[in-house]
Amino acid sequence: MAEDSQDQSQKTEDPTEKRLQDSRQKGQVAVSREVNHWFIILASAISIMALAPMVMSDLKALLFKFIEQPHAIPTGRDVLPSVLSDVVTGAILAIMPVMLVLILAAFGAGIVQNGFLFATEQIMPKLEKISPVAGFKRLFSVKSVVEFLKGVAKLVIVTCVGIAVLWPHFSGFERMPTMELRDSFNVMHGLVNRLMIGVLAIVSLIAALDFLFQRMQHTKQLRMSRQDIKDEMKQSEGDPHVRARLRQIRRERAQQRMMQAVPEASVVITNPTHFAVALKYEMGDMNAPVMLAKGADNVAARIREVAGEHDIPIVSNPPLARAIFAGVEIGEEIPAEHYKAVAEIIGYVLRLKRKLPGAARPPAGSTLQ
Numbered sequence: 001m002a003e004d005s006q007d008q009s010q011k012t013e014d015p016t017e018k019r020l021q022d023s024r025q026k027g028q029v030a031v032s033r034e035v036n037h038w039f040i041i042l043a044s045a046i047s048i049m050a051l052a053p054m055v056m057s058d059l060k061a062l063l064f065k066f067i068e069q070p071h072a073i074p075t076g077r078d079v080l081p082s083v084l085s086d087v088v089t090g091a092i093l094a095i096m097p098v099m100l101v102l103i104l105a106a107f108g109a110g111i112v113q114n115g116f117l118f119a120t121e122q123i124m125p126k127l128e129k130i131s132p133v134a135g136f137k138r139l140f141s142v143k144s145v146v147e148f149l150k151g152v153a154k155l156v157i158v159t160c161v162g163i164a165v166l167w168p169h170f171s172g173f174e175r176m177p178t179m180e181l182r183d184s185f186n187v188m189h190g191l192v193n194r195l196m197i198g199v200l201a202i203v204s205l206i207a208a209l210d211f212l213f214q215r216m217q218h219t220k221q222l223r224m225s226r227q228d229i230k231d232e233m234k235q236s237e238g239d240p241h242v243r244a245r246l247r248q249i250r251r252e253r254a255q256q257r258m259m260q261a262v263p264e265a266s267v268v269i270t271n272p273t274h275f276a277v278a279l280k281y282e283m284g285d286m287n288a289p290v291m292l293a294k295g296a297d298n299v300a301a302r303i304r305e306v307a308g309e310h311d312i313p314i315v316s317n318p319p320l321a322r323a324i325f326a327g328v329e330i331g332e333e334i335p336a337e338h339y340k341a342v343a344e345i346i347g348y349v350l351r352l353k354r355k356l357p358g359a360a361r362p363p364a365g366s367t368l369q
Contacts, residue, residue, distance in 0.1 A: 013229055015222035023222055029114045030218035033147075034154075034210035036109040038203050043105035045196040047098040052189065058094035062087065113211070154206055158199055165198035166191060258293040258330060262303055263310040265292050267349050269342075272316040275325045276300035278307065279334070281346050288333040289342050294325050313349045317341070 015023075023029065047055075066073065074083060110117070169191055176184050224232075262268070265278035266289070275296055281289040295303050307314055320341050328334055334342055 010225040011223040011228070013224045013226060015219065015224055016229060016232060018232060019222055019224060024114070024117065027117065028218075029117065030211075030214045031110075031113060032207065032211040032214045034203070034207040035113055036106075038200075038207035039105040039109040039112075040102070041196070041200055041203050043101045045200050047101055048189075048196055049193050051097050051101070055094050055098060056185075059091065062090040062094065150210075154203075157202060157206070161198050161202045162195055165194050169194075255295075255299065258295075259302065259306055261292040262306040263312065265307065265312050267346055268303060268307040268312055268314045269321045269324065269345065270300065270304060270314060270316050271318045271321045274300060275318075275321045276303040277321055277324045277328075278303055278312070279324075279342065279346070281342075283350075288336075288339065289346065290333050291324070291328045291330050294328075294330060296325070313352065315345050315349070317345065320345075 074080070176187060179187065262278050264280055266281045268276055268278045270276045276294065276299075277291060278293040279289040280286075280292050293303055304314055306312075320338065324334060324338060324342075
């Protein structure tokens with residue numbers, strides 16, 4: 001018991017969206033019985049106030065011939081089943097609107113509270129559902145006692161409201177035996193309408209309060225500790241160590257692909273030691289030089305090493321190397337503000353390779369390694 005209390009005291013965080021979704025998939029949602037009762041009472045009020053006169057009229061038309069002309073009803077064996085079938089069918093059709101309203105109310109109560117929900121786990125057979133011990137514990141649990149007291153309190157409140165609504169009209173009951181049947185029915189219908197309106201009003205308040213209470217209780221039951229949230233993040237996003245390892249593998253593979261492109265570069269511009277960028281430019285085929293590789297420190301050293309192995313010219317120009325490293329991504333063309341400086345370096349490299357006549361000294365701020 002102490003461990004359970006301590007565990008509950010640690011659950012201080014609101015449930016995450018995933019926990020709410022998992023709970024919903026299992027059918028564990030906040031359900032207010034008072035909202036269900038409110039829908040049933042609303043359906044009953046609609047049936048009594050709006051549908052009862054129509055239903056009574058249809059039933060009267062169906063049954064009146066049995067009272068007015070009973071001698072005209074055939075009673076032979078061959079026709080009696082047909083007569084009974086017609087009566088039963090007519091009675092079902094007469095009360096069908098009331099049944100439809102009640103069915104819609106039963107479904108509407110669940111849909112309004114939690115939307116469309118179909119959870120197979122709740123209908124799966126479980127031993128605890130048929131266990132007498134578990135049933136005994138549920139019967140005498142704190143929750144059951146609270147629900148019982150709530151039911152008693154609601155019954156008392158509704159009874160008081162009903163008496164308050166009907167009290168001014170109690171004197172009229174004495175005159176009802178002297179009234180015609182139609183007038184008695186109209187009086188009773190009016191009184192029942194007033195009673196349903198009063199009951200519906202107080203039950204609406206009770207249902208709203210209970211709905212909020214059930215939501216709060218459901219959220220409280222789903223509260224999580226900080227460790228629960230961490231564990232959930234590990235399950236949904238993977239272990240942080242695994243994610244770090246995957247990121248490292250992706251970086252290594254990207255770096256490997258980048259190094260494989262360095263031999264295609266036209267020139268490598270360095271800082272000279274901290275940064276290195278490898279650019280490719282083919283005259284007539286490309287609008288501007290393209291970044292093939294870039295790196296800092298150890299990666300820069302590896303780029304210089306690969307460039308040296310494949311006789312790629314390495315030019316030291318710290319400001320230009322830093323600018324291109326910071327502003328250009330791999331596979332992108334260099335921006336226009338670097339055209340002039342890069343063009344001078346590539347032109348110098350091309351002339352050095354004797355692709356263009358008139359080799360000159362390196363551009364200002366650059367040194368060839």
